[in-house]
Amino acid sequence: MKVIVEAKNIEKEYLMGQSVVHALRGVDVTVHEKDFIVILGPSGSGKSTLLHLLGALDHPSKGRVFFEGKDISLLDDWHLAMIRRNKIGFIFQAFNLIPTLTALENVLIPTIPMSIDKDAAEERARKLLSIVGLESRLSHKPKELSGGEMQRVSIARALINNPAILYCDEPTGNLDSVTGKQIVELMKSLNDKEDKTFVIVTHDPGLVKYANKVFYMKDGMIMKDHTKEIRLLQKIRG
Amino acid sequence: MIKIAFLNLLRRKSRTFLALLGIMIGVAAIIALVSVVDGIQGEVKNIFSQMQGVSVTQKGSFGPISSGLDESLGNEFEAMPGVRVAVPQIINTALSVDDQKIAMGLSGVRMIGFDFDKYLLARNAPYMTNMVEGQMLTSKDEGYVAIGKSVKDAYNKVVGSTIKVNGKKFKIKGVFSSSSTLIDQTIAFNLKDLRDLLVFPEGRVTAFLLDLDNPDDDQKIIQQIKFKYPNLNARTASDSSAMIGDLFENLRLLVFAVAGLAAVVAGVGIMNTLLMSVLERFKEIGALRAVGWTASNVMFMVLLESIFIGVLGGLLGIGLGFIASYGLQLAGLTAKVTLELVLQAFVFALVLGLVGGIYPAYRASKMDPIQALREE
Numbered sequence: 001m002k003v004i005v006e007a008k009n010i011e012k013e014y015l016m017g018q019s020v021v022h023a024l025r026g027v028d029v030t031v032h033e034k035d036f037i038v039i040l041g042p043s044g045s046g047k048s049t050l051l052h053l054l055g056a057l058d059h060p061s062k063g064r065v066f067f068e069g070k071d072i073s074l075l076d077d078w079h080l081a082m083i084r085r086n087k088i089g090f091i092f093q094a095f096n097l098i099p100t101l102t103a104l105e106n107v108l109i110p111t112i113p114m115s116i117d118k119d120a121a122e123e124r125a126r127k128l129l130s131i132v133g134l135e136s137r138l139s140h141k142p143k144e145l146s147g148g149e150m151q152r153v154s155i156a157r158a159l160i161n162n163p164a165i166l167y168c169d170e171p172t173g174n175l176d177s178v179t180g181k182q183i184v185e186l187m188k189s190l191n192d193k194e195d196k197t198f199v200i201v202t203h204d205p206g207l208v209k210y211a212n213k214v215f216y217m218k219d220g221m222i223m224k225d226h227t228k229e230i231r232l233l234q235k236i237r238g
Numbered sequence: 239m240i241k242i243a244f245l246n247l248l249r250r251k252s253r254t255f256l257a258l259l260g261i262m263i264g265v266a267a268i269i270a271l272v273s274v275v276d277g278i279q280g281e282v283k284n285i286f287s288q289m290q291g292v293s294v295t296q297k298g299s300f301g302p303i304s305s306g307l308d309e310s311l312g313n314e315f316e317a318m319p320g321v322r323v324a325v326p327q328i329i330n331t332a333l334s335v336d337d338q339k340i341a342m343g344l345s346g347v348r349m350i351g352f353d354f355d356k357y358l359l360a361r362n363a364p365y366m367t368n369m370v371e372g373q374m375l376t377s378k379d380e381g382y383v384a385i386g387k388s389v390k391d392a393y394n395k396v397v398g399s400t401i402k403v404n405g406k407k408f409k410i411k412g413v414f415s416s417s418s419t420l421i422d423q424t425i426a427f428n429l430k431d432l433r434d435l436l437v438f439p440e441g442r443v444t445a446f447l448l449d450l451d452n453p454d455d456d457q458k459i460i461q462q463i464k465f466k467y468p469n470l471n472a473r474t475a476s477d478s479s480a481m482i483g484d485l486f487e488n489l490r491l492l493v494f495a496v497a498g499l500a501a502v503v504a505g506v507g508i509m510n511t512l513l514m515s516v517l518e519r520f521k522e523i524g525a526l527r528a529v530g531w532t533a534s535n536v537m538f539m540v541l542l543e544s545i546f547i548g549v550l551g552g553l554l555g556i557g558l559g560f561i562a563s564y565g566l567q568l569a570g571l572t573a574k575v576t577l578e579l580v581l582q583a584f585v586f587a588l589v590l591g592l593v594g595g596i597y598p599a600y601r602a603s604k605m606d607p608i609q610a611l612r613e614e
Contacts (some may be wrong), residue, residue: 098522
């Protein structure tokens with residue numbers, strides 16, 4: 001199976017006031033095509049930082065990140081933006097839709113700086129909105145949509161550039177459990193039917209059953225054996 | 239991109255409106271004030287262009303009002319070859335009309351006294367000869383005046399009624415009109431009447447207007463007068479016009495600078511508006527960066543927003559400026575809104591918008607995409 005992104009022994013340190021925070025302390029991750037990876041772990045365990053590094057949003061302090069075989073650890077801001085634009089889709093906890101634009105226009109946002117055929121892009125956006133079940137909500141603004149619908153719009157937005165990989169940071173964090181389940185199942189069906197690759201950071205152990213790989217992070221590292229932790233989480237959350 | 243930028247401005251309508259208002263007022267102030275300067279300048283040029291021939295005044299005086307010459311010089315001028323008639327004149331501004339005080343300056347009421355025997359001999363005497371009512375004065379009409387149309391309208395006068403100038407009553411013989419409102423704001427007297435009214439010394443005048451046999455000889459005559467009378471100043475109308483033109487150019491610049499300062503303050507307003515709006519949208523801008531917008535894409539979006547404010551504020555300000563300029567005209571000032579002025583004001587607004595947007599755009603472009611992914 002083709003490797004999409006690979007992190008080799010990455011570390012990340014940053015300053016918080018006077019003290020140095022070691023957010024990642026030597027992490028190795030390999031994401032293959034069609035993976036559905038769930039990363040669990042308590043707050044401050046470094047899982048979001050890992051997502052930023054895999055998602056070409058930030059540079060590691062040490063170690064290397066390879067995207068489709070290319071070392072992106074030291075790329076400048078502009079080249080990282082190009083990788084995100086052409087290869088990556090992001091799904092955020094807070095949706096981050098632009099309130100003044102319709103669902104259709106929001107899906108098209110990543111294409112605005114691209115030099116592509118606008119009609120074809122719009123056609124694709126309509127198709128994606130129909131895949132996520134919003135074909136009747138194209139011209140609704142975010143405030144006229146429910147939380148689940150907003151997250152569907154942002155999934156369609158993440159798919160508009162036909163990315164090699166989708167990164168999701170707490171995609172169900174702002175949703176009730178029923179809606180959250182629908183969103184995860186939508187992502188899973190995109191994984192099954194459209195062969196989309198997902199890396200999902202979450203607190204919710206309910207996502208584990210959809211994953212083909214599960215990482216559990218603690219203190220900036222991935223734990224080798226996490227069966228105990230996950231069982232415990234599943235017990236707590238029911 | 240254009241649509242996003244435009245819609246961003248509509249999010250906080252009142253805040254955007256305030257930034258717009260600043261630009262609008264600045265631009266409107268430029269238009270209104272500079273239009274008055276341009277208008278008065280046009281008037282003055284108009285008068286000078288209507289006064290052909292050579293004007294002689296005392297050396298060192300700025301204009302005919304502050305000058306003083308012997309009336310007997312007229313005979314000497316007329317003895318010069320090429321000079322047909324030397325028209326003695328006294329020019330001043332009225333202090334009061336019908337017991338109402340008059341503001342000094344170019345918008346006030348001017349008084350001019352001629353030796354009408356001479357004046358009517360001059361070939362180039364278009365000044366005040368276009369009578370709309372009654373007749374022009376002759377040298378026999380002591381105690382009579384002819385008034386400009388603006389004076390007639392301002393004080394509700396008809397031929398045959400009386401008008402009180404600087405406290406003294408005169409009978410109106412005629413009403414004249416010209417294409418210049420400054421000339422229309424003039425009261426014409428017989429030389430002797432005006433001299434008595436102003437208690438101007440006997441045998442003295444403020445200026446001579448020389449009518450020449452051949453108008454093209456004007457430079458030659460000027461040279462002769464300057465040579466023969468070192469204490470006199472002689473000019474053609476066009477010379478005076480150029481001199482006054484320079485003066486007005488400086489005045490225009492000054493007014494532009496003062497009104498421009500107001501507009502620069504408005505530019506700071508744009509900066510403030512956009513900076514706040516950008517800082518509020520840090521999450522959204524971070525998301526744009528995360529989905530593949532480059533720093534320059536973000537910068538361009540914010541600059542578009544500031545250009546919108548500049549363009550819109552400029553256009554509205556020009557509209558408001560037209561209204562204000564019209565209002566000033568109704569209030570009796572001469573104002574002229576030229577295409578040049580409108581374009582200058584518009585470019586000014588555009589540049590202000592752009593400059594006001596640079597810093598907020600820079601700040602936006604430096605925003606960290608990671609912020610967008612942070613939890614609430």
